[in-house]
Amino acid sequence: MANFDMVLKCWGPLDADNNKHGGLGSGHQLLDCFCLQSTQTLFPKFAGIAAGDLSGNAAEAAHGATVLMKLGELLKAEGDHAAILKPLATTHATKHRIALNNFMVRMNDSRGRAGQEALRQVMGVIIVDIDYKELGFAG
DSSP states (O other): OOHHHHHHHHHHHHHHHHHHHHSTSSSSBSOOOOOHHHHHHHHHHHHHGGGHHHHHHHHHHHHHHHHHHHHHHHHHTTOOHHHHHHHHHHHHHSOOOOGGGGGOOOOOGHHHHHHHHHHHHHHHHHHHHHOGGGGGOOO
């Protein structure tokens, strides 16, 4: 629970406005999960967008806002996240085919080692609880 509490202390600015902080060009890089390469590799709808145009792209920003919203829900559940995780796991295994290693996010260096480690451990718990095998995806 301490790890969830530590991460939630940093989560406030993101949670206050997911739309503002969801895009690559938001200027608030608490999380390093929205990098150009992974966005374009994992989501084909972004593949045809020039690298310089992805930052500030409305569709990419909307996707980032959705990711932040779901991550916030998972964090606030503090481990009691089965009801949130099941539909997320289902769509990411059967529709998007997103491998589990792509769920690992980390706080940027401005949050310090303790914050980074807390988020790593929290995401580790969430990833373990994603049951792709039940869905027929090795992920």
